[in-house]
Amino acid sequence: MATRAAQGAGTIRKKTVTRKGKQYTYWEARVTTGRDPGTGKQLQRSFTGKTQAEVRKKLQATTVAVDQGTYTEPTRLTAGEWLDIWTEDYLGNVKPATALVYRNNVRKHIKPALGAVRLSELRPHAVQHFVNGLSGLSTASVRLAYKVLHMALEKAVELDYLPKNPAARCVLPKLEQKEIIPLDDKQVSTLLKAAQGSELEYLVTVALFTGLRLSELLGLTWDAINFQNGTITVNKQLALPTFRESSGLFLSPKNGKSRTITPAASVMATLKRQRARQAEMRLKAGAIWSSSADLVFTDEMGCPLDQWKVGKRFSALLCSTGLDGVRFHDLRHTYAVNAIRAGDDIKTIQGNLGHASAAFTLDRYGHFTEQMKLDSAARMEGFMKDVLNL
Numbered sequence: 400m401a402t403r404a405a406q407g408a409g410t411i412r413k414k415t416v417t418r419k420g421k422q423y424t425y426w427e428a429r430v431t432t433g434r435d436p437g438t439g440k441q442l443q444r445s446f447t448g449k450t451q452a453e454v455r456k457k458l459q460a461t462t463v464a465v466d467q468g469t470y471t472e473p474t475r476l477t478a479g480e481w482l483d484i485w486t487e488d489y490l491g492n493v494k495p496a497t498a499l500v501y502r503n504n505v506r507k508h509i510k511p512a513l514g515a516v517r518l519s520e521l522r523p524h525a526v527q528h529f530v531n532g533l534s535g536l537s538t539a540s541v542r543l544a545y546k547v548l549h550m551a552l553e554k555a556v557e558l559d560y561l562p563k564n565p566a567a568r569c570v571l572p573k574l575e576q577k578e579i580i581p582l583d584d585k586q587v588s589t590l591l592k593a594a595q596g597s598e599l600e601y602l603v604t605v606a607l608f609t610g611l612r613l614s615e616l617l618g619l620t621w622d623a624i625n626f627q628n629g630t631i632t633v634n635k636q637l638a639l640p641t642f643r644e645s646s647g648l649f650l651s652p653k654n655g656k657s658r659t660i661t662p663a664a665s666v667m668a669t670l671k672r673q674r675a676r677q678a679e680m681r682l683k684a685g686a687i688w689s690s691s692a693d694l695v696f697t698d699e700m701g702c703p704l705d706q707w708k709v710g711k712r713f714s715a716l717l718c719s720t721g722l723d724g725v726r727f728h729d730l731r732h733t734y735a736v737n738a739i740r741a742g743d744d745i746k747t748i749q750g751n752l753g754h755a756s757a758a759f760t761l762d763r764y765g766h767f768t769e770q771m772k773l774d775s776a777a778r779m780e781g782f783m784k785d786v787l788n789l
Contacts, residue, residue, distance in 0.1 A: 409458050411451060426451050428458040432465055469562060478521055479514025481560065485551040494650055496639060504547045508533060513548075518560060521552070526566045538572045545571060579764070581733040586722060593720045599712055601673040602696050603730065609662045610734030610752050612636065613727050617704050618649055619695040621674070629667050632659045633753060637703055648692055648703065654755045670695065677701075735760075736767050 409430030416423050429445045446457040476484075482505045490498040512529045513521065526548065533541045549566040556564050582590065587607060594600045606616060611633060618637035625632070634657035635649040652658070673695060680699050681688045689701035696704055713727050731752070738748045749760040 409462065411454055411458065413451070425449060426454045428454040430458055430461050430465070432461065464562070476518045476560065477514060478516045478518050479510045481518050481555055482510055482514065482551055485554055489554055496641075496650075499641070500543070501547050501550075504544045505551075508536075508544045509548050509551075518555065521561075521565045523565045523568060526569050530569055530571065538574050542571055542574060545569060579732045579736075580729070581736040582722075582725065582729065586725075587733065589720050590717075590722060590725075593716055597716060599709070599716060601669050601676070602709070603713070603716075604669045605662075605666055605673075606727070606730040607733060608666045609660060610731045610738070612653065612731060612753075613706055613709065614650075615652065615753075617694070617696055617706060617709070620693045621695055622693065624667075624670055624695070626667060626671070628661075629664065630659050630661050631666075633657060637706070639706065652753060654753060656753070658750060658753050660751045732764075735764050739764060739767050 409428055411426060411428045414425055414427050416425075425447055426449070427445055427447050429443055431441045432444050433442045434440065444461060446454050446461075448454040448457070486498075486502045486505055490501060493501070509529070512532060513525065516525065526545075529548070530541060530545050533544055536544070545566065549564065549569075552561065552564045552566050555561045591604065591607070594603045602616060605611065606613070609631065611619075611631075614636035615633050618635045619631070619633075620635075623632040623634060624630075633652060636652055638648060638650045677695075677697065680697075681690070681701065684700050687700055689697075692703065694701075694703060698704060710727055717723055717725055735748060735752060738751070739745075743751075745760050745765075746757050748764070749757045752760065754760045754763075
């Protein structure tokens with residue numbers, strides 16, 4: 400028995416089959432979705448269901464999509480198979496470190512939860528269930544795993560494996576931005592005194608008064624420093640050892656753009672002292688000195704410093720100062736806040752820090768400017784009262 404739907408929409412049939420001596424009845428719909436570009440033969444899609452109404456609904460939805468030109472032939476790929484393809488072939492435009500983070504998220508979180516699901520059958524509620532199941536991770540980690548999944552599915556949409564992204568309207572946990580606690584003047588003084596004479600002395604000083612990231616400081620080369628003009632060009636960062644085989648010793652700056660800063664004269668003086676110290680180390684090392692990269696901050700043999708080891712040494716330096724818990728990255732925050740205190744405009748601070756936009760800088764440090772306004776108002780109020788009492 401066949402029931403024909405609207406013209407060109409396809410057919411619906413009631414079918415009965417016998418399996419292991421028992422009869423089963425179901426409904427099947429079949430619709431033409433296009434033609435094979437090679438043979439010219441019709442391409443058809445079939446649906447099955449327990450009721451006529453069920454298959455009719457599927458048939459009508461497919462017919463509308465075909466008529467509107469939005470129909471996508473379902474892929475037989477599983478989500479896991481597509482994720483493998485995506486991580487292998489579509490991460491060429493991201494940095495090696497970022498690609499590794501994406502692959503780790505796919506391997507540890509996404510594939511175990513969704514890998515067996517047919518890509519074409521992945522639904523928004525399944526994505527939401529996956530996100531909810533990551534509650535044991537930090538909010539930032541949950542949002543990162545979701546971001547990776549969303550990017551992979553968005554590429555599947557671009558390639559017509561999916562008609563739309565099932566992760567598009569997922570509800571995510573709210574990201575609470577960590578409070579920035581810069582070092583105050585007394586803490587800065589304590590830190591600088593503790594660093595005097597240590598191997599980190601000049602590195603810490605330059606970080607405090609330029610706001611450069613640790614990777615940018617460790618990737619700084621002497622040709623990027625212009626002592627005559629008093630400028631530093633930040634055009635690269637040191638790659639982690641894990642990625643040097645694929646990317647070389649350096650990576651481009653974080654946002655992909657180089658910048659030139661004009662730090663305080665004392666910073667340039669510190670760099671001159673570092674150059675003199677390095678000359679002494681080079682003389683002592685002799686023939687075993689590694690000079691191929693011409694790095695500003697190196698170990699005793701001229702080799703690049705390891706970020707993880709610098710972090711450990713920085714923590715050890717803090718042990719006797721009462722500054723436990725301060726991270727090297729907090730020196731960058733300290734510079735930003737002190738620049739605001741010094742009266743630098745947000746656009747200048749953005750450029751010096753290498754942020755992608757002034758809006759990001761304002762979002763990150765704007766509350767410090769508001770507090771300064773309140774402090775200024777309080778000082779003016781005190782001044783006015785003093786004048787009126789004369």
